[in-house]
Amino acid sequence: MRHSVFAIVRSLGLSIAAALVTVIVPVALPSAAWADAARPVLRAGLTLEVSTLDPVRATNYCENIIVLNVYDMLVMPDPDKGVVPWIASSWDISDDRKSYTFHLRNDVLFHDGRAVEAEDVAFSLRRVLTLPGLVGGYLRAVDKDRIEVLDAHTIRLNLKEVDPTFLRALVNLKVMNSRLLMANKAEGQYGEFGDYGVKYLATQDAGSGPYSIAEFRAGEGVTLKAFDDYKIEPWDPTAPKEVKLRIIPEMVTMETKTLAGEFDLTFVNPSPPRVKLFEGNPKFEIDRWQTLNNYYVVMNNKKPPLDDENVRKAISYAYDRNTVMNKIYSGGVPLNGPVPEALLGKCEGIPTYEFDMKKAAEYLAKSKYSPEELKKFKLEYASTAGAEAFEKTGLMLTLNLKKLGLNAEVKNVRWTDIVAAQTKPETAYPFVFFYDSARVRQPGTLLTFYTKKGWGAPYPSGGIYWENPDVTAMIEKAAQLADGSPEQAKLYCDAVKKIAAEAPAIFSHNDIHIQPRWKYLKAGTRDGGSSQYEYRFERFRFDVKDPDFVANQAK
Amino acid sequence: MAIVEETAGGVVSRTAEEAEMAPARKSGFRRRLSRFLHNRLAVAGTLVLLFLLLVAMLVPWIAPYPDDVADSLNFDAVLAPPSLQHLMGTDEVGRDVLTRVMFGARWSLAMAAIVLGIAVTLGVPLGLCAGYYGGVLEQILMRLTDGFSAVPALVLALAITVLLGPSLLNAMVAIGFVWWRGFARIAHGQTLSKKQETYVVVARSLGASDLHVMFREILPNISSPLFVSLALNAGYAVLTGTALSFLGAGARPPTPEWGQMVASSRNYLPQGWWASLFPGLAIFVTVVSFNLLGDGLRDYFSEE
Amino acid sequence: MAEPVVRLTSLRVDFHTADGVEQVIRDVTLRIDPGEIVGLVGESGCGKSVTAKLLLGILPMPPARLKNGTVEMFGRDLAMLGAVERDTLKKHVAYVPQDPSAVLNPSFTIASQMIDMIVWYESDRRLLEYFRRRHSKRHVARAHDFAAELLGKVQIADPDDVLRRYPVQLSGGMRQRVLLAMALSGRPKLMIADEPTTALDVTVQKRTIDLLKDLAQREHLAGLYITHDLGVAREICARTYVMYAGTTVENGPTAELLDRPLHPYTRGLVEAIPSLAGGLPHAIAGQVPDYLSPPPGCRFAPRCGEARDLCRAVPESVIREGRREVSCWLYERETVA
């Protein structure tokens, strides 16, 4: 038996050696260096799946970032001015504020080289209003049957009712190449429009934006290429000429790869302990800016004991905003009332509820419910499954409520189940923690949920079920006024004060966006005026001489 | 997993050689016990499991920070590394990891118990009937088992859990519902081999009812492989349960379930390695212990 | 007298198991002279097969351990030999195993297995040489012819047909003959047959025994024939050893030994044979002892009708009638051995 041992050891050794070769050889092979120094490449990780590139179906931040770089709009959001001309070089508004005439630039090209025309705008608008999807909701004031193409570069849109948010909402109208889509339509239920190009757009683009889609690999990522004929803004030689976005579902992996120089920046906030890691790295710069994300705890005002104003106030006092803002989130700005100051303008005298357990107890004592009764109510705090910070906030709140003698508990619920529950006062959760990204950047949209109009919307705030006739009247009146006018601002301010006085929800804070990036990259350093518009990549700049840049580009 | 589902003689099977070399013996409890005790790893596994059971029962009294099981936040001690105060450190909201790992033993043992309870209740009678009656019934039942086996357990359990509504209890039910197929196979195979034995034939000729024969005559005689399989499957059930929790379909935070703990602490790797390392280790140790126990039981029950 | 082919002296083998040390072989002394077929008889579990395995070098150690004694084959002490030399000796040993159906590899044809063996013996224990020859058409063809010739020697009518078959396609008797043929492929000098006919039915048994006897004569084989069938032993073996519980208790020329057994155990065995003259056989009461804690002296004492106090000590073997030897306190030594 003995002499065969050698044979066995040999064969075992061989297989181990083979395995080692498998491991080592690729290490030795240089990864295909297909980065070209002359064309700086921006690399970043996406933590959510990109399941469509269709602007109408895009829902998560990753899809949004791609879409807003591939498509252009009539107007461009601007953090200071609201919106600025873009494909539309100018526009006229009728006196009744129900009719908008846009004059389009005539030098804007789609990625296939065809000029953007009014017909494309009309097509895109009809498409967004016809297809199911979120973004259509922002444009619902538009009368779909009265879209008038006046000439190749002029279009008039008519509203069914005055909508102060309309111009800002136009950011959601991505202009698409109608002919390309019609040439590539698939069978569908929209008559002559087939499937409205839904299938095609899932993986292809039909835009006129600064980048076109070079490659989309489902589950892996998207590569964008600079559109050389982009005319609205001139190309800078140090702007990314190519953008490689890779889907990395695990946050920790994405951050590791960023630290390793495989990515240039992160789009989402690292968790507080990990921020330190970037802070401690001299090669990184961290941008911080206040967002317009309104964090609040929605309360179901129809569900006892939350139908009692005193109970709601007590709960508001029991909410430790500073802990949430600074320990759970990485800093923020307190939010008083449903609208952030950045949108509301100066408005003094909004009732606030600073964390104070004594006051909370006092208000609870004033409740029409006895302590025994109060104890019997089961107060569920619905936290969106997977949203860790939501859960931590809930733990804090329920812990404090327990100290007050209330029976509260955190329940992790899927997003779909939350929004489904919110549509009826009987099923709506007592508490839902959420943030509104104030996508349209106008107080009116945020305030809708405090009027009957917003009741039952499949959205966390749809489950507030609170109203006050005075507030409703003020909000309706403000909608008729010129957007941004002092009269309108005053009305919104008064409405906010009245809402805050009855504490229908716990108003928490606006968070701080934290963006770690390699120093050689100059990216947006403030809110882009609408969700994710800070990530228009053509505005990014590289320090192409930085050795780190050169080294990382090769990775 | 498959082999364990398939045959009771799975992962480390006792070999024919071992059987052959052992001279003829009178089998008896003592001898079996001594053989079991001789398998030091099996004894170690059993001790670990007993320890876990003890911890699970006594945890509210022995855990260092019993409040940390769920409703506790300590933002001043977030992700504190292991120290004398916190032997396994603290997690992302400052809860004591050791306490939560200890509480987690409850869920994992419950997972094993409930999953196997459901699986055995469903699978064994089905397998018994299939093996005992044979014919068309056997064909149908075994086709059914094949069908269930063709979809990976994790996938089917995941789908059922999600459709029932994600929760730990639903995950247990779903896994149990998926798990019966292995037991059905074993019961079926064993019943087939025992059906012709004298005591069964005698019982039948004496006019005993089918139910009596199946459950009073056959079942006790096929219980050894079932016991071995129970122990081995317990580990895999725990693994599957924690995997479901990791994917977000099982336990939800703040439930201190091990898979869920790894899932919610993984964003703090590598700095907060202790928060995901220890729950993961706990899973590993539990599963290994179940496997060792199963291995020992196989020795215990093995025929000469 | 010529050098014996096999000589076992005072063998003692222990088995180290989970339950303790089993003293399976306590004292085996055995000799086979050239051209002589020696029987080894006893109940099952007496250590006959262990003895054979020890001779063949296939007793797994551990758990087994040779505590005492020497094994000599062709005049060489096996313990002194290296593995290679020991294996070389095996070429000259024809092994006829107990269960012909289990011994042939079910996955290969008879031809494949026989050619493997023939080529291996020809390659002089060199693996590379073996592979070279095994893949050379010429060598394989030659080995094939030799295999057919061997099958002819064991009176197989259509060797080519048998060679093509898998073991499952052959009858038990056929398989046993194939094994006999294989045993001859190394041009052996010694045959070790471990109950070669137990698994066969009676008519086939008879023919196989005749064939064995015939072959042994023609090929001038010495042999050890293990059996529990005293009738078979009488037919084929010149001398016979009786083994009980790991001890060779008695030996002598087969006919004498069976006609006038000396040891009470041998007597018990002979009485257990159903005789044609009628009368029920008397089975020996009791069982082979537990090797974990065997009786201290004579191992047969607990079952022996004539046991005395003396039997608590181990009996020495004494020579009787010149050619017979027995280990029992009933007999006193005639001459100093």
Next chain:
Amino acid sequence: MRFLSRLANMLIVILFVSIFMFVLVRVLPGDPVGAALGEGATKEQIDKFRTQMGMDKPLEVQYAVYLRGLFDGHFGPSLIEPRDVGDIVWERLPATLELVLCSLMLAIVLGVPLGIVAATHRNGPIDQLSRLWSLTGVSFPPFWAALMLQLLLGAALALVPITGRMSGPPPEHFTGLYLVDALLTGNLSAFGDALHHLIAPTLVMAVGPLAQITSMVRSTMLDELAKPYVSYNRAVGMPSFLINYKYALRNAFSSTLTLIGFLFPIMIGGAFIVEKVFAWPGIARFGADSILANDYNAIVGVTLVVCLFVVVVNFVTEELYSALDPRIRLEG
């Protein structure tokens, strides 16, 4: 005949699973539409979507539509991705297959020799290690092992990529298996790239199967080595090499084949976790996401395709098994 009846069996199993899954997703509670539309969808939009997906029709009508779809490989539109589930699944399948097959190969290549050495050197150090390994290797929670390995290999040692299938552009598409495609097109850098990316996920996926294959090979080899034909061959002086590798392994390998049939579905289950951690763009990651999002068509599509492959692999291993074992071949 036996072949045909097995084929029929296979079809019955698939049909059974398809019916079971169809009923399951429709009977159990849960509303998928909200998930598909995302935050802030209005009630009208949800209803519109529902009609569009045909979910307002009676169950039997839905089943008819579903069955018709199955025959031409369509599973209906995905709710989370506006494409047909069939397209998504077929597009993503190669990634998962590549991962599973490579892991299986790794497990076999390492496990079989290890098992043999463990068996032939019983109670030696390798054997002790392999026995310990067979108990521990199957006990690693895959998600945890994946995270830890990722940290160790990728982050700490920076040895291998820890996400994705490729850094560079993929090779020209033939099979979708990058390794195969790269070889077919002679694209060596793509081959190296793909192989490099395979290392980490493959290691994690192979841990359990390696343990099981090792222990299976070990114990069947031990059984095999204890058989009379082995001691016979030893007795007649045949070399250990032939006995171990030619005789025993041949017989032991058939049971390993059966094991592979059982390992396959488990590995696909494991892919559901490994693909997520390693950002692997396969069917399993899509499956996990779609299941968690309650995407009816995707749940059915993914399970059916997985089931199809499991059944086919089992079929193939069984056929191979009987081809290897003359007893079955001759009796069948």
